[in-house]
Amino acid sequence: MEIKKNIEKIPGGMMVVPLVLGAIIHSIWPKADVLLTGVTGSYMVGTSVILFIFFFAVGTNINLKSSGKIAAKGLNLLFGKVILAAIIAIVMNMFLPKEGITTGVFSGLSVLAVLASFNASNGGLYVALMTTIPDREVDVAAYPFFSIQSGPFFTMVTLGLAGIGAFPWPALVSTLVPFVLGMVIGGLDPEMKKMFSPLQGALVPFFAFTIGYSLSLEMILKSGLMGILIGVLVVFVSGYVLYLLDKYLVRSDGLAGWAASSTAGAAVSVPIVIAQMDPNFKSTAESATAIVATSVLVTAILTPIVTMWFYKRMNKKNGTVTQTK
8 A cells, every 4th residue: 555655646745634534533523632641642742852853863964074065055035034124024024913813814924934835945846846957966955054944953043033922042043953963973973964864854753743742723724715815925926036036146047046945844843842942822823833734735736836937947048057157
């Protein structure tokens, strides 16, 4: 039975399917974690533990000895995405109530939802796109440098600096600990990197289920329209900005910018983590999670379409497409 193959037919399936399954179980059996005590019950509410292991695995994949060209491209995508998300969040905070919009067409819209959706790119999707296009070794190698954006650290920093949230410095440091540990251990021993790096993909359905278990189907359906809208905006707004940065700052062709115009699957975990750190966000965490999950699905469909359209357009215009101009 080809379970994996069938799940992956759905864009972002390894994140979306377990998440929806968790939400269904929570809606039908809200006390499942209490009744299924021990290992199973602890797992169902153990998102933070799984995320620690996930971000540790991400850290082991980062090679600080990479060439300047690779580092420049990766860091450009990292800070381009983060700074854009911060600007949007700060502007939105001037107009939206702290609890977000709770009624009407824009129900569920909040600063937290938008920030988490814009802040991080889907690394697996980025690598998959870049490896299907010839002569993209530098683009592919740049991925580990902006993979760190998948965690809650930059979201917390943005909310704190903008005066939207308040986080004690130990909480900020704690979000970086797994990354740093992974970077150090992976850098010291290539065999450790080889061992832990593949865990990134394997852990996604596990933390997706626990996140889904914290949601309700009603909230997912209620926030669906808003999630679709934000997903479209993530692709075209962040894609165009990253395209410009890649083209004019890194002196590349901009294709990597469009390939990074998505919402990371791991970003679904950010609203829940933020709410744990600052209780003021508890009222918006559930709707924000549903919106981010929808954005993951929408961008997983749109980003490849837009990226390949842009690639073919460049090919037609220039004859051949190279990474640098």
